[in-house]
Amino acid sequence: MAVPRSRILDLMRVQCRIxxxxxxxxxxxxxxxxxxxxxxxxxxxxxxxxxxxxxxQLRQLYPGVEMYDNFEEDRLEHIQIAKxxxxxxxKKKKTAAESRKNQKKKR
Amino acid sequence: xxxxxxxxxxxxCFINSKIIRDHTKRKVFEQHEPERQALRYIIxxxxxxxxxxxxxxxxxxxxxxxxxxxxxxxxxIMGGKGRGVFADFRMARFQFRMNAxxxxxxxxxxxxx
Numbered sequence: 001m002a003v004p005r006s007r008i009l010d011l012m013r014v015q016c017r018i019x020x021x022x023x024x025x026x027x028x029x030x031x032x033x034x035x036x037x038x039x040x041x042x043x044x045x046x047x048x049x050x051x052x053x054x055x056x057q058l059r060q061l062y063p064g065v066e067m068y069d070n071f072e073e074d075r076l077e078h079i080q081i082a083k084x085x086x087x088x089x090x091k092k093k094k095t096a097a098e099s100r101k102n103q104k105k106k107r
Numbered sequence: 108x109x110x111x112x113x114x115x116x117x118x119x120c121f122i123n124s125k126i127i128r129d130h131t132k133r134k135v136f137e138q139h140e141p142e143r144q145a146l147r148y149i150i151x152x153x154x155x156x157x158x159x160x161x162x163x164x165x166x167x168x169x170x171x172x173x174x175x176x177x178x179x180x181x182x183x184i185m186g187g188k189g190r191g192v193f194a195d196f197r198m199a200r201f202q203f204r205m206n207a208x209x210x211x212x213x214x215x216x217x218x219x220x
Contacts, residue, residue: 028153028154029151029152029153030151030152030153030154031147031148031149031150031151031152031153033151034144034147034148034151035144035148037144039140039141039144040140040176041136041137041138041140042137044133044136044137044176044179045133045134045136045137047130047133047179047181047197048118048120048126048129048130048133048184049118049119049120049184050117050118050119051116051117051118051119052119
């Protein structure tokens with residue numbers, strides 16, 4: 001028994017209404033597959049572990065508490081040793097004239 | 108590119124310039140993904156006027172390359188390597204082996220039978 005096309009279209013329309021899909025009897029390309037895709041950005045951006053907080057921020061949160069920053073202390077100690085051996089960084093020049101004088105001497 | 112790079116470092120894994128670049132690409136892609144998908148929808152939708160679709164095509168092609176999903180590459184979070192990286196563990200093969208043997212990866216055990 002042949003079913004008329006109009007009946008089938010009606011059925012499709014009801015089906016689309018119930019399942020909340022687009023009624024597209026001519027099978028035109030409407031690009032809905034793009035809208036159906038999930039966004040991949042959040043999972044891609046979460047690949048590398050993010051830095052939660054730093055020692056500086058911890059210290060700012062608890063200003064009264066005394067804390068020991070291992071890396072910072074090590075760095076300062078290293079600088080101290082280098083300075084005492086005369087291998088420290090040169091002093092910052094305060095004025096433009098001072099810095100120019102040094103350049104001429106080197107030549 | 109430098110205009111996308113974060114002013115402050117927000118990573119806690121191994122860091123080198125390539126990792127920072129890759130991380131920047133990931134964040135830029137996340138930002139621009141809805142825009143890209145909208146343009147893609149306009150391009151694929153044949154019921155829209157041809158002119159609109161062509162304009163959307165141009166606009167999508169002119170977006171910065173960092174906004175593409177094909178730009179980020181999985182890198183090793185322990186050593187920054189770009190090759191031989193297991194996506195599941197985010198580690199290159201040697202780092203994976205060392206960490207697995209040290210028992211730092213849950214559920215991984217050296218095969219023996």
